[in-house]
Amino acid sequence: MSQEKLEIGSTYALPKAEFDNLLARLKEKGFETLGAKVDHETLVYEPISALADLPQGYISEQKAGEFRLKKTHHKRYFDYIPGAHSWKQFLFPSRQELFTLHKNGDGWNTELPDVEQPKYAFIGVRGCELSAIQIQDGIFMREDFTDPTYAKRRQNLFILAVNCLHPAETCFCTSLKTGPKVSPGFDISLTELEDVFLLEIGSEIGRLVLQGLPLEASSAFLLQAAQKGLERAEKKIQRELDTSDLPDLMTKNLDHNHWQEIAERCLSCGNCTQVCPTCFCWDTVDTSDLLGKETKRERVWDSCFNPSYSYYAGGNTRPTISTRYRQWLTHKLGTWKEQYGTLGCVGCGRCIVWCPAGIDLTEEIPLFREEKS
Amino acid sequence: MTTFIKPSAVHEAQPMAPHWADVVEIVHEAEGISTYWLKFQDKNLAETYSFLPGQFNMVYIPGYGEAAISISSDAEDRTRIGHTIRFVGNVTRAVSRLKVGDAVGIRGPFGTPWPMVELEGHDITIAAGGIGLAPLRPAIYHIMNHRERYGKVHILYGARTPNDMLYPEEYALWKENDIHVATTVDRADDTWKGSVGVVPMLFYRYRMDAPKSAVLTCGPEIMIRFVIFEGLARRVPADHIYVSLERNMKCGQGSCGHCQLGPYFICKDGPVFRFDQLEDFFNVEEF
Amino acid sequence: MTTRPTLAVHKFSSCDGCQLQILNMEDEILDLAEVIDIAYFLEATRDARPGPYTISMVEGSVTTEHEVERIKKIRQESTILISIGTCATAGGIQALRNVADADEYANIVYPNPEYLSYLKEASPISEYVDVDMELWGCPVNKKQLLEVIVALLQNRRPVLPQSSVCMECKQAGTICVLVSEGVPCLGPVTQAGCGAICPANGRGCFGCFGPQDGANTDSLSDILTDIERYPGETKRLYSNISNFAPAFYEATRKLTD
Numbered sequence: 001m002s003q004e005k006l007e008i009g010s011t012y013a014l015p016k017a018e019f020d021n022l023l024a025r026l027k028e029k030g031f032e033t034l035g036a037k038v039d040h041e042t043l044v045y046e047p048i049s050a051l052a053d054l055p056q057g058y059i060s061e062q063k064a065g066e067f068r069l070k071k072t073h074h075k076r077y078f079d080y081i082p083g084a085h086s087w088k089q090f091l092f093p094s095r096q097e098l099f100t101l102h103k104n105g106d107g108w109n110t111e112l113p114d115v116e117q118p119k120y121a122f123i124g125v126r127g128c129e130l131s132a133i134q135i136q137d138g139i140f141m142r143e144d145f146t147d148p149t150y151a152k153r154r155q156n157l158f159i160l161a162v163n164c165l166h167p168a169e170t171c172f173c174t175s176l177k178t179g180p181k182v183s184p185g186f187d188i189s190l191t192e193l194e195d196v197f198l199l200e201i202g203s204e205i206g207r208l209v210l211q212g213l214p215l216e217a218s219s220a221f222l223l224q225a226a227q228k229g230l231e232r233a234e235k236k237i238q239r240e241l242d243t244s245d246l247p248d249l250m251t252k253n254l255d256h257n258h259w260q261e262i263a264e265r266c267l268s269c270g271n272c273t274q275v276c277p278t279c280f281c282w283d284t285v286d287t288s289d290l291l292g293k294e295t296k297r298e299r300v301w302d303s304c305f306n307p308s309y310s311y312y313a314g315g316n317t318r319p320t321i322s323t324r325y326r327q328w329l330t331h332k333l334g335t336w337k338e339q340y341g342t343l344g345c346v347g348c349g350r351c352i353v354w355c356p357a358g359i360d361l362t363e364e365i366p367l368f369r370e371e372k373s
Numbered sequence: 374m375t376t377f378i379k380p381s382a383v384h385e386a387q388p389m390a391p392h393w394a395d396v397v398e399i400v401h402e403a404e405g406i407s408t409y410w411l412k413f414q415d416k417n418l419a420e421t422y423s424f425l426p427g428q429f430n431m432v433y434i435p436g437y438g439e440a441a442i443s444i445s446s447d448a449e450d451r452t453r454i455g456h457t458i459r460f461v462g463n464v465t466r467a468v469s470r471l472k473v474g475d476a477v478g479i480r481g482p483f484g485t486p487w488p489m490v491e492l493e494g495h496d497i498t499i500a501a502g503g504i505g506l507a508p509l510r511p512a513i514y515h516i517m518n519h520r521e522r523y524g525k526v527h528i529l530y531g532a533r534t535p536n537d538m539l540y541p542e543e544y545a546l547w548k549e550n551d552i553h554v555a556t557t558v559d560r561a562d563d564t565w566k567g568s569v570g571v572v573p574m575l576f577y578r579y580r581m582d583a584p585k586s587a588v589l590t591c592g593p594e595i596m597i598r599f600v601i602f603e604g605l606a607r608r609v610p611a612d613h614i615y616v617s618l619e620r621n622m623k624c625g626q627g628s629c630g631h632c633q634l635g636p637y638f639i640c641k642d643g644p645v646f647r648f649d650q651l652e653d654f655f656n657v658e659e660f
Numbered sequence: 661m662t663t664r665p666t667l668a669v670h671k672f673s674s675c676d677g678c679q680l681q682i683l684n685m686e687d688e689i690l691d692l693a694e695v696i697d698i699a700y701f702l703e704a705t706r707d708a709r710p711g712p713y714t715i716s717m718v719e720g721s722v723t724t725e726h727e728v729e730r731i732k733k734i735r736q737e738s739t740i741l742i743s744i745g746t747c748a749t750a751g752g753i754q755a756l757r758n759v760a761d762a763d764e765y766a767n768i769v770y771p772n773p774e775y776l777s778y779l780k781e782a783s784p785i786s787e788y789v790d791v792d793m794e795l796w797g798c799p800v801n802k803k804q805l806l807e808v809i810v811a812l813l814q815n816r817r818p819v820l821p822q823s824s825v826c827m828e829c830k831q832a833g834t835i836c837v838l839v840s841e842g843v844p845c846l847g848p849v850t851q852a853g854c855g856a857i858c859p860a861n862g863r864g865c866f867g868c869f870g871p872q873d874g875a876n877t878d879s880l881s882d883i884l885t886d887i888e889r890y891p892g893e894t895k896r897l898y899s900n901i902s903n904f905a906p907a908f909y910e911a912t913r914k915l916t917d
Binding site: 106144292312 | 379386387388389390391414436437438439461474475476594619620621623624627628629630631633635636638641653654657659660
């Protein structure tokens with residue numbers, strides 16, 4: 001097919017065997033390609049260099065507090081639903097140097113880390129995950145505060161998104177309108193059919209990467225197959241979060257007795273916040289050497305479930321598990337809206353799966369609609 | 374909210390990296406409280422740095438960390454910046470060991486100011502407790518610098534003991550500027566001739582013209598609650614009562630999440646709030 | 661150079677593993693010797709000087725009358741006393757005898773138990789004297805040891821996380837063994853600081869850094885009891901190195917009833 005015809009907004013078919021060439025094109029353009037891999041009994045996001053690195057034939061069975069990887073008889077590459085890892089770990093790393101100070105006489109010389117940042121290509125970003133990235137964009141690239149690392153990595157970023165055809169039991173993207181079909185914001189979006197990948201071009205860089213690959217025009221038949229697949233996926237999603245009365249439901253029920261009931265199960269371990277692709281809280285830590293010549297200041301992920309999170313000279317604002325859980329949920333599904341214009345939840349289900357206690361916000365929220373006792 | 378003004382002392386390349394300022398003078402104020410007068414090492418910044426009354430800086434001591442400290446000097450005095458600091462935490466205790474000539478890291482100014490322009494033409498009551506007078510002092514300077522713009526001004530100030538009172542040598546100057554000053558202490562000593570009791574009690578000393586009055590307050594949370602109560606009881610509108618709050622600010626720029634109170638980041642949307650902004654959350658325990 | 665603070669490292673009933681962590685500070689040990697005068701550290705040097713000491717680090721639990729006297733003397737001689745390791749902070753594995761019959765154990769283990777003299781209970785250092793700081797772990801974490809020393813030199817509070825081990829797993833990208841493999845793990849109720857070594861190697865956390873402040877062990881016990889691979893596994897997990905730490909002791913008791 002002649003290359004001049006590639007157009008943003010159009011969809012083309014790529015034989016699966018050619019996918020490695022797509023990855024190679026990304027590498028040529030300086031991108032480090034990252035995607036899902038099987039590691040131990042689970043899925044992680046790591047560097048990948050070939051289609052064969054992806055978890056072919058795997059699906060993940062996800063329940064509240066449980067994740068199990070299952071090998072199936074089919075040969076598809078993108079049927080899995082991601083695990084605990086999220087793309088946030090690359091754009092907003094869990095530990096990052098802010099600056100290092102070197103003692104110079106009575107003062108200090110400030111050394112900033114390298115302004116150059118890695119150039120990542122995320123392979124297999126789901127609709128919910130793309131929405132999460134867009135939510136974090138609004139947090140780290142505000143007019144009045146831009147995080148330089150995040151902004152640079154985000155500028156550099158290439159997104160190859162994937163339409164979800166096999167959602168897990170814990171998915172509820174349809175409630176938040178983030179999936180299973182990806183919304184704009186990708187460079188390329190992919191739908192996996194039996195023999196080919198359907199690729200929709202979402203940006204100029206997406207178009208450049210595909211140029212020269214042996215693409216076929218997508219037939220009406222293929223497009224319909226993809227459409228059908230998405231419709232089936234949408235029907236498969238049974239889990240629901242009624243958002244019609246959010247955020248008010250949260251802010252009006254700060255004194256609800258259900259907070260205490262959740263606190264009996266909540267471990268306050270912070271897992272939900274760490275796996276959440278939108279949670280953004282961070283702390284600063286200084287590390288000094290023995291001789292007092294050097295101090296490194298770092299930014300590390302924090303969590304509203306940590307006892308030290310709410311500690312200040314006047315005491316601890318949230319000394320109990322119930323007040324910490326309340327802060328988390330009322331922020332995520334309540335005050336977030338006023339802060340950033342959306343809810344802080346994208347319906348990916350990670351907080352449900354990776355909570356050791358299996359606390360499921362889609363089951364907890366309706367209980368706040370019941371009478372307070 | 375007003376449009377965003379870029380803080381003078383924040384690096385573009387890394388907003389968390391400090392600018393350095395030298396301690397030029399240290400004034401002992403009370404037991405465990407001193408004022409640190411600072412001057413930026415960067416000459417250009419020393420000239421261009423400006424803040425509004427009520428704003429704060431992040432003060433950084435390498436190895437110890439940062440603390441949010443309100444600016445307590447005259448915003449129109451561009452020669453130096455004053456921070457009145459109580460030594461209570463890891464960082465502020467490190468500050469207490471600083472000497473003249475030592476350097477500290479500064480980022481700022483951050484946060485919302487006292488609404489000095491909006492309040493022109495109003496009677497103003499400033500109610501402060503303990504160290505809470507520090508963030509209000511720039512407002513007092515502002516009033517004195519532009520005394521004609523404001524109506525009757527009352528300062529109600531309380532501290533634990535007479536020795537804990539901040540800036541006592543300035544009260545005479547305030548009075549000269551037609552500002553009524555009423556002070557009180559929790560515990561008096563032999564020298565004390567003023568009143569004994571809590572700050573909200575001082576509201577009973579004068580008559581307020583509520584519709585044209587505003588209350589600015591900062592201090593211990595319990596005191597703030599009662600000051601608000603007294604203000605509202607005198608029919609001062611909730612949107613004319615301003616409160617400066619404290620929480621564990623870590624970044625100063627509404628990014629790190631620590632100082633949230635409901636939808637607000639206290640460091641960015643505060644520390645100065647109109648009381649009507651807070652009504653829904655202020656009485657929820659441990660929120 | 662101004663007078664350096666003196667450091668003493670004392671051993672009580674323990675395996676020496678925590679002291680070894682000090683010796684393991686290969687990159688820092690020379691700097692350490694420059695800023696601190698190591699006055700008493702038998703595992704490192706025979707040059708042992710008498711007190712007083714600025715800092716005393718104490719490894720091990722108190723298990724004999726003689727140790728009771730020794731720890732009191734050390735307390736008197738030390739400006740700052742730091743318990744290092746879970747034997748010193750919670751009694752360690754030897755505290756298992758606190759819920760058993762120590763004499764019976766002695767009869768089984770030793771051919772001539774009549775030569776032994778020991779206390780009925782193995783106790784944390786804080787049982788007998790005031791402790792200024794506690795560093796948990798079996799063994800203690802080298803980075804935490806270093807941080808405590810630097811903090812003391814700088815006259816500040818050390819930065820020691822109060823969060824759960826889960827936070828360390830997630831931040832390192834380590835996958836949860838509890839959720840993805842059903843392996844019983846005490847991570848959600850255990851104080852961070854170890855770097856989540858066990859889960860990173862596919863094992864559940866056995867709580868050697870001790871219970872996190874305010875840990876919800878009731879909830880975790882419910883979760884773990886459901887997935888036990890053999891009866892009593894949860895109780896076993898709590899009854900490990902940190903068994904005598906109050907929160908774990910209580911959790912064990914509840915599972916026994």
